[in-house]
Amino acid sequence: MNELIAIKTENxxxxxxxxxxxxxxxxxxxxxxxKGEIFGLLGPNGAGKTTLIxxxxxxxxxxxxxxxxxxxxxxxxxxxxxxxxxxxxxGEWAGYGILTVKENLWMFSQFYGIPSKKAKRDIDKYLxxxxxxxxxxxxISKLSTGMRQKMNIIRGILSDxxxxxxxxxxxxxxVQIARTVRTFIKIWMKEKENRTILLTTHYLNEADExxxxxxxxxxxxxxxxxxxxxxxxxxxxxxxxSIELERESYLKLKExxxxxxxxxxxxxxxxxxxxxxxxxxxxxxxxxxxLKDNGFTLTSFRKREPTLExxxxxxxxxxxxxDEERISY
Amino acid sequence: MKKEYLIxxxxxxxxxxxxxxxxxxxxxxxxxxxxxxxxxxxxxYGTLYKFLGASKDFLGFAVLGGAMSAFWLNVLWDMASQLYxxxxxxxxxxYISSPIxxxxxxxxxxxxxxxxxxxxxxxxxxVGTLIFKLxxxxxxxxxxxLVFFLTxxxxxxxxxxxxxxxxxxxxxxxxxxxFFQEPVYLVSGxxxxxxxxxxxxxxxxxxxLTIGLDGLxxxxxxxxxxFGFLSVNIEILILIFLTVxxxxxxxxxxxxxxxxxxxxxxxxxxxx
Amino acid sequence: xxxxxxxxxxxxxxxxxxxxxESNWTDPFLFxxxxxxxxxxxxxxxxxxxxxxxxGKIQETLxxxxxxxxxxxxxANVLFGIAWTVIDDREFYETLKYVYxxxxxxxxxxxxxxxxKYLTTTISSFIIIIFGFIFLKVRxxxxxxxxxxxxxxLFVGSLSLFIIGYFFAGINFLISRQxxxxxxxxxxxxxxxxxxxxxxxTFPNFIGKIGIYIPQTVWIDGMRKILLGQGWNSYFMNxxxxxxxxxxxxxxxxxxxxxFLFFNFSLRxxxxxxLIDQRTMG
Numbered sequence: 001m002n003e004l005i006a007i008k009t010e011n012x013x014x015x016x017x018x019x020x021x022x023x024x025x026x027x028x029x030x031x032x033x034x035k036g037e038i039f040g041l042l043g044p045n046g047a048g049k050t051t052l053i054x055x056x057x058x059x060x061x062x063x064x065x066x067x068x069x070x071x072x073x074x075x076x077x078x079x080x081x082x083x084x085x086x087x088x089x090x091g092e093w094a095g096y097g098i099l100t101v102k103e104n105l106w107m108f109s110q111f112y113g114i115p116s117k118k119a120k121r122d123i124d125k126y127l128x129x130x131x132x133x134x135x136x137x138x139x140i141s142k143l144s145t146g147m148r149q150k151m152n153i154i155r156g157i158l159s160d161x162x163x164x165x166x167x168x169x170x171x172x173x174x175v176q177i178a179r180t181v182r183t184f185i186k187i188w189m190k191e192k193e194n195r196t197i198l199l200t201t202h203y204l205n206e207a208d209e210x211x212x213x214x215x216x217x218x219x220x221x222x223x224x225x226x227x228x229x230x231x232x233x234x235x236x237x238x239x240x241x242s243i244e245l246e247r248e249s250y251l252k253l254k255e256x257x258x259x260x261x262x263x264x265x266x267x268x269x270x271x272x273x274x275x276x277x278x279x280x281x282x283x284x285x286x287x288x289x290x291l292k293d294n295g296f297t298l299t300s301f302r303k304r305e306p307t308l309e310x311x312x313x314x315x316x317x318x319x320x321x322x323d324e325e326r327i328s329y
Numbered sequence: 330m331k332k333e334y335l336i337x338x339x340x341x342x343x344x345x346x347x348x349x350x351x352x353x354x355x356x357x358x359x360x361x362x363x364x365x366x367x368x369x370x371x372x373x374y375g376t377l378y379k380f381l382g383a384s385k386d387f388l389g390f391a392v393l394g395g396a397m398s399a400f401w402l403n404v405l406w407d408m409a410s411q412l413y414x415x416x417x418x419x420x421x422x423x424y425i426s427s428p429i430x431x432x433x434x435x436x437x438x439x440x441x442x443x444x445x446x447x448x449x450x451x452x453x454x455x456v457g458t459l460i461f462k463l464x465x466x467x468x469x470x471x472x473x474x475l476v477f478f479l480t481x482x483x484x485x486x487x488x489x490x491x492x493x494x495x496x497x498x499x500x501x502x503x504x505x506x507x508f509f510q511e512p513v514y515l516v517s518g519x520x521x522x523x524x525x526x527x528x529x530x531x532x533x534x535x536x537x538l539t540i541g542l543d544g545l546x547x548x549x550x551x552x553x554x555x556f557g558f559l560s561v562n563i564e565i566l567i568l569i570f571l572t573v574x575x576x577x578x579x580x581x582x583x584x585x586x587x588x589x590x591x592x593x594x595x596x597x598x599x600x601x
Numbered sequence: 602x603x604x605x606x607x608x609x610x611x612x613x614x615x616x617x618x619x620x621x622x623e624s625n626w627t628d629p630f631l632f633x634x635x636x637x638x639x640x641x642x643x644x645x646x647x648x649x650x651x652x653x654x655x656x657g658k659i660q661e662t663l664x665x666x667x668x669x670x671x672x673x674x675x676x677a678n679v680l681f682g683i684a685w686t687v688i689d690d691r692e693f694y695e696t697l698k699y700v701y702x703x704x705x706x707x708x709x710x711x712x713x714x715x716x717x718k719y720l721t722t723t724i725s726s727f728i729i730i731i732f733g734f735i736f737l738k739v740r741x742x743x744x745x746x747x748x749x750x751x752x753x754x755l756f757v758g759s760l761s762l763f764i765i766g767y768f769f770a771g772i773n774f775l776i777s778r779q780x781x782x783x784x785x786x787x788x789x790x791x792x793x794x795x796x797x798x799x800x801x802x803t804f805p806n807f808i809g810k811i812g813i814y815i816p817q818t819v820w821i822d823g824m825r826k827i828l829l830g831q832g833w834n835s836y837f838m839n840x841x842x843x844x845x846x847x848x849x850x851x852x853x854x855x856x857x858x859x860x861f862l863f864f865n866f867s868l869r870x871x872x873x874x875x876l877i878d879q880r881t882m883g
């Protein structure tokens with residue numbers, strides 16, 4: 001296998017049996033992740049992102065196809081892979097509540113054979129970076145979700161993995177902590193050339209900010225794979241508009257003529273934002289007239305550049321709903 | 330490479346033992362629970378013997394049984410059920426994806442558990458001895474040491490085997506532990522010499538505590554050998570045999586569990 | 602009328618929930634085996650100890666042990682059941698907060714859950730008594746009108762289980778999951794001090810006398826008197842059944858008043874400190 005490739009899958013598939021039903025969680029996945037890049041898997045819940053991570057981290061066997069991490073077969077060469085990877089999942093509650101942050105991190109470091117002194121030194125360093133120094137001796141049962149997730153990230157990088165799997169690492173975190181995590185990921189990647197991250201997320205902005213390349217996954221299939229810019233270019237011939245209406249109009253507004261990919265977002269100030277595409281720019285005046293005739297008051301409108309969200313809607317045919325608190329991201 | 334792997338696994342054993350050793354000193358509630366509960370049983374059974382007019386050695390049998398029951402509780406609740414809880418907390422998937430053998434994790438849990446429980450068992454034994462003013466008469470120190478450590482090694486081997494089996498069997502692990510708890514007290518002769526159960530003793534010898542406890546009573550009390558089930562040397566051989574068998578089974582079922590976990594994808598998911 | 606109907610309805614739902622939690626984890630056959638194996642094992646340990654030591658006087662003492670053991674099962678299970686519900690529902694099922702903010706009173710809810718435990722324990726107790734009668738030749742030598750005294754004593758004694766159960770539930774509202782052993786230890790202390798497996802006068806007088814002030818001691822010895830014709834504890838030897846019943850009712854009332862106040866106080870403190878939905882696992 002090419003030495004520049006960190007992860008490779010060949011027609012990778014995974015099915016689950018649920019009573020008499022067979023669920024296809026992954027279908028013929030073919031990806032190549034280069035060493036040194038942050039590769040994003042973007043998709044809604046249940047798209048197959050975690051299944052793929054589990055296969056690549058040797059937690060789950062594929063039911064068809066092949067997968068390699070750093071050239072090693074995930075089915076047979078598990079130990080080789082495990083020595084060089086680590087993983088962090090969002091909302092993870094691993095560790096022992098009775099131990100302190102420092103003790104938990106030390107314990108996990110021992111599973112990677114890190115000499116105690118070095119482990120303790122590195123733990124101190126990372127606790128400082130993540131602003132957890134003062135909580136080093138706090139029992140983890142007393143930590144908040146954000147602090148716990150910071151600790152999980154430290155756990156994941158302590159073994160200095162060549163490939164780090166991050167499964168929704170900012171899930172449920174507040175905006176500030178999520179930003180700290182993202183900033184750290186970027187710095188960590190710059191420290192060494194050959195580090196690779198496979199990141200799953202359903203936060204579009206996160207994928208846009210962090211990833212060198214993104215695969216859009218839904219229903220177990222990869223629908224598109226490119227750089228964020230490349231993905232946005234898919235919409236270069238589309239005309240995209242965003243308009244804002246007075247008051248909470250989203251309940252009444254079911255359709256607007258001449259538009260496609262029509263989405264409605266209630267805003268926090270009580271206004272309603274409508275995003276859509278049109279084929280013929282000349283129709284925009286007729287659209288304004290339609291809204292006026294139907295009792296809607298237009299407060300602003302703008303022609304806009306495509307975002308990953310537009311790409312996602314274009315490709316998958318539905319919105320990737322974000323959590324309420326992430327709207328102001 | 331092999332040496333590195335070995336060192337890594339030794340570190341893992343120590344790492345996983347750490348929470349248990351620490352827990353022994355840090356959470357006073359657990360310490361009290363592990364001493365008070367067996368002690369209450371010891372006092373109850375001891376007083377019953379006293380009421381019935383039994384000799385002092387019988388009181389000693391009950392106290393020793395109560396002290397050793399701490400190990401059985403530890404094996405049931407903190408070994409057999411442990412991988413199940415590790416799965417629930419998300420630790421299991423981190424263990425499986427670490428570059429170590431899962432056996433090291435179980436070893437670590439065992440060593441930590443043995444250490445912590447030994448302190449509690451000793452406390453029960455000391456307090457029980459003081460309450461009932463027991464007379465010990467050590468017959469053979471070598472046999473005592475051998476029987477004690479072989480009992481622990483085979484008992485924790487059984488715990489390691491059960492840990493994987495519980496996970497394979499399904500979700501209600503604590504019901505299984507509850508199910509086993511009292512019947513084992515009975516068939517192992519925790520509070521009376523196993524000799525009185527006749528042939529049942531041969532079947533219950535599969536639980537190392539049965540033979541171990543019988544051996545300990547024989548080397549610690551005057552009347553012990555009179556009420557002994559088999560000769561202590563034979564019991565030592567049986568305990569060696571059980572240690573080997575349970576270690577082999579533990580490795581076998583752990584591999585099977587890990588294979589099933591990866592094949593079916595169920596064992597690393599919470600609440601499945 | 603509406604209040605009673607509502608009480609019964611709420612009680613029924615919490616009982617149903619409790620019964621499902623107790624029994625629904627496996628098929629009925631395994632559940633039966635499970636219900637039999639546990640109590641029979643602990644009963645057998647005691648019986649074997651009796652047989653080994655008290656060769657001559659076995660017929661005198663064994664019937665007392667069988668009755669005491671069967672009734673102590675109620676104490677152990679109902680007390681622990683009610684108290685454990687608080688921790689179990691708070692931290693494992695995470696439903697306690699929803700029950701707390703619903704119109705169902707916590708008193709009723711715990712009563713229903715405790716009653717489920719009471720019924721499953723009845724199966725086990727019944728098996729121990731049947732076993733005693735068939736295999737250990739325990740004979741009924743009841744007092745006159747036992748058929749009147751028996752249900753009354755059973756009812757009043759059962760009430761005391763629930764009352765004391767609320768005490769430990771109240772404590773569990775305030776403590777972390779690691780405190781589970783408190784109730785377990787309490788049931789151990791009850792085993793010693795209620796004279797379930799040996800007369801309390803086996804202890805030095807000052808310890809033995811504590812037992813008199815525990816309703817379960819009066820209950821267990823009263824039941825012995827009703828079913829076997831005589832009690833076991835010297836403290837009640839000369840007391841008539843009517844007097845024992847009065848003592849049991851009196852102790853129940855005193856315990857109820859104190860525990861009712863304590864339980865409500867605990868709930869208030871738990872709410873004040875934000876402990877209703879605390880998670881102390883991990």
